Amino acid sequence: MRNTWNGYNTSFVTCEKAENNDMSASDDSKPNDATGPASNFIRHIIEQDLQSGKHNGRVQTRFPPEPNGFLHIGHAKSICLNFGVADSYGGQCNLRFDDTNPEKESQEFVNAISDDIRWLGFQWSGDIRYTSSYFDALHDFAVQLIEKGKAYVCSLSPEQAREYRGTLTSPGIDSPYRERSVEENLGLFAQMRAGDFPDGTHSLRAKIDMASPNINMRDPVLYRIRHVEHHQTGSKWPIYPMYDYAHCISDAMECVTHSLCTLEFEDHRPLYDWILQTLDIKSLTAASDNSCAADDYVLPRQIEFARLNINYTVMSKRKLKELVTENYVNGWDDPRMPTLSGLRRRGFTPESIRNFCERAGVARSSGTVDVGMLEHSIREDLDSNAPRAMCVLRPLKVTLSNYPENETQTLVLPCHPKNEEMGTREIAFAKTLYIDANDFEEIPPPKYKRLSPGVEVRLRGGYVIRCDEVIKNAEGEVVELLCSYDPETLGVNPVGRKVKGVIHWVPAESALDVEVRIYDRLFNKENPDDKSIADYKECLNPDSLLVLTGCKAEPSLKTAAAEASFQFEREGYFCVDRHDSTAEKIVFNRTVTLRDSWAKISG
Ligand code: ATP
Ligand code: MG
Numbered sequence: 001m002r003n004t005w006n007g008y009n010t011s012f013v014t015c016e017k018a019e020n021n022d023m024s025a026s027d028d029s030k031p032n033d034a035t036g037p038a039s040n041f042i043r044h045i046i047e048q049d050l051q052s053g054k055h056n057g058r059v060q061t062r063f064p065p066e067p068n069g070f071l072h073i074g075h076a077k078s079i080c081l082n083f084g085v086a087d088s089y090g091g092q093c094n095l096r097f098d099d100t101n102p103e104k105e106s107q108e109f110v111n112a113i114s115d116d117i118r119w120l121g122f123q124w125s126g127d128i129r130y131t132s133s134y135f136d137a138l139h140d141f142a143v144q145l146i147e148k149g150k151a152y153v154c155s156l157s158p159e160q161a162r163e164y165r166g167t168l169t170s171p172g173i174d175s176p177y178r179e180r181s182v183e184e185n186l187g188l189f190a191q192m193r194a195g196d197f198p199d200g201t202h203s204l205r206a207k208i209d210m211a212s213p214n215i216n217m218r219d220p221v222l223y224r225i226r227h228v229e230h231h232q233t234g235s236k237w238p239i240y241p242m243y244d245y246a247h248c249i250s251d252a253m254e255c256v257t258h259s260l261c262t263l264e265f266e267d268h269r270p271l272y273d274w275i276l277q278t279l280d281i282k283s284l285t286a287a288s289d290n291s292c293a294a295d296d297y298v299l300p301r302q303i304e305f306a307r308l309n310i311n312y313t314v315m316s317k318r319k320l321k322e323l324v325t326e327n328y329v330n331g332w333d334d335p336r337m338p339t340l341s342g343l344r345r346r347g348f349t350p351e352s353i354r355n356f357c358e359r360a361g362v363a364r365s366s367g368t369v370d371v372g373m374l375e376h377s378i379r380e381d382l383d384s385n386a387p388r389a390m391c392v393l394r395p396l397k398v399t400l401s402n403y404p405e406n407e408t409q410t411l412v413l414p415c416h417p418k419n420e421e422m423g424t425r426e427i428a429f430a431k432t433l434y435i436d437a438n439d440f441e442e443i444p445p446p447k448y449k450r451l452s453p454g455v456e457v458r459l460r461g462g463y464v465i466r467c468d469e470v471i472k473n474a475e476g477e478v479v480e481l482l483c484s485y486d487p488e489t490l491g492v493n494p495v496g497r498k499v500k501g502v503i504h505w506v507p508a509e510s511a512l513d514v515e516v517r518i519y520d521r522l523f524n525k526e527n528p529d530d531k532s533i534a535d536y537k538e539c540l541n542p543d544s545l546l547v548l549t550g551c552k553a554e555p556s557l558k559t560a561a562a563e564a565s566f567q568f569e570r571e572g573y574f575c576v577d578r579h580d581s582t583a584e585k586i587v588f589n590r591t592v593t594l595r596d597s598w599a600k601i602s603g
Pocket of ligand 2: 066
């Protein structure tokens with residue numbers, strides 16, 4: 001598919017049409033130019049609902065993370081969508097931790113997730129909510145379902161239950177416990193709740209249809225027994241609700257109007273609707289902590305959209321967790337991780353991530369976005385906003401033979417070539433300086449524009465110099481260059497001489513010693529999840545981190561604050577590491593290189 005929209009070519013998205021696409025609204029998502037929210041099928045639905053007055057003009061969304069890991073860039077898409085539509089239509093978005101699985105969840109993740117959402121620039125409505133704070137209500141609704149003859153306690157073991165469930169091609173078989181009386185079910189459920197039974201011995205199941213072609217409707221489990229502590233409710237509950245049961249009720253209790261989730265929940269939608277339609281709506285809204293009017297209350301509508309996938313990246317929380325716990329990376333916020341905290345530490349700004357999500361668009365067809373588009377988003381931001389500075393990554397000493405001893409001259413350089421408001425910075429020019437070893441070749445290849453013996457280059461913001469002599473150590477390695485500078489060339493080109501290149505430099509005496517961490521993609525295969533690859537970890541890029549110590553930065557960087565971003569001229573964009581930098585030693589992370597492959601392909 002080639003499609004041009006506002007100058008962005010969308011050939012970077014490989015599209016597969018989602019199956020079972022029964023949406024009435026058209027799939028009209030287009031990558032956006034990031035100047036404002038693009039229309040998409042979800043916005044169409046909301047606009048139609050607003051026009052028809054379906055929810056009394058209310059728009060209430062929620063972002064429902066499970067606190068079992070850190071947020072990643074895929075979650076950012078869901079956050080931008082949920083908070084974004086609420087914002088556009090004068091609505092509200094709740095943050096609700098879907099915490100029904102206590103074994104895998106923790107307060108550490110609750111804190112990290114809330115921090116990341118705030119950092120991304122969104123504020124949820126009211127307090128943080130927890131599904132666990134609805135456990136009493138959820139329990140009472142379960143009792144209501146039992147009383148209506150719509151739920152029963154099943155005593156099949158989990159293995160037996162799996163056998164009875166049937167397959168995609170064969171129907172399930174009714175559980176022998178399906179016809180238990182309401183009284184017996186109420187009694188057993190009360191005992192489950194009281195903690196009388198060990199894990200796995202009983203479950204509460206919805207009584208729907210074991211022959212349904214949709215496996216989710218074959219008497220799904222609503223409650224299971226788990227004698228585990230919960231990070232919010234402690235040891236109060238020995239039974240925990242299943243996600244499908246808790247999610248729709250929590251949505252209704254919070255008066256959610258549009259429950260936006262990813263495509264894998266499409267087949268769960270009939271269950272979402274069944275539970276809410278089977279329960280007494282008035283009792284639902286009465287249990288609500290919100291003020292949607294009971295009389296004309298309309299149930300929330302679940303709408304599915306495609307997950308965000310990015311090439312050279314894995315997005316499964318299980319895999320990200322494995323990379324952390326097995327030390328393939330240095331924690332959830334390792335700058336190579338696609339987590340929001342990793343991207344933040346890498347130097348991505350909230351704006352760049354929001355722009356990226358906007359550009360990626362919202363559709364019902366799943367596709368893979370080029371990681372180059374993510375890199376483009378930060379480059380675009382930093383090109384306008386990051387001050388320029390010079391840092392020499394592989395220092396090579398240069399002595400200017402004809403420059404007076406002990407004399408320094410203060411050069412004033414602009415912080416940004418196109419934005420005067422960003423001010424200027426000072427660099428002391430003196431007899432010795434450093435250039436990058438990569439900017440010198442003793443035997444230059446054809447068309448070489450940097451320094452070599454007998455050749456002139458301009459020092460950025462400074463003078464033209466010529467290399468006169470190369471000094472080597474006993475191993476034959478170049479350790480110093482003796483050059484001469486032309487005092488007539490500060491800010492002016494030498495008449496009649498062609499100076500081939502401009503290179504960056506720092507003054508030797510006042511330079512700061514810094515550490516620079518050069519990050520590359522974490523995976524070296526486009527699709528680490530490809531079925532032909534036995535283990536995604538086989539595709540880990542062994543060169544994803546290169547630590548350069550002894551780099552030399554210009555003195556103006558001494559006061560750079562944590563997370564401050566710079567363009568190191570000719571090298572790329574870098575930020576001050578927010579954890580490892582100290583007053584004694586600044587650590588810079590490379591955010592991205594200067595070369596924008598995505599803009600070139602798509603521009
Ligand atoms: P898991 O279910 O394995 O824990 P998850 O990624 O679904 O992983 P949740 O915490 O349940 O994690 O996700 C919170 C919300 O973010 C859900 O609504 C989910 O659909 C959405 N989400 C998760 N991954 C993506 C993605 N790659 N693209 C868009 N939305 C996503
Ligand atoms: Mg999930």
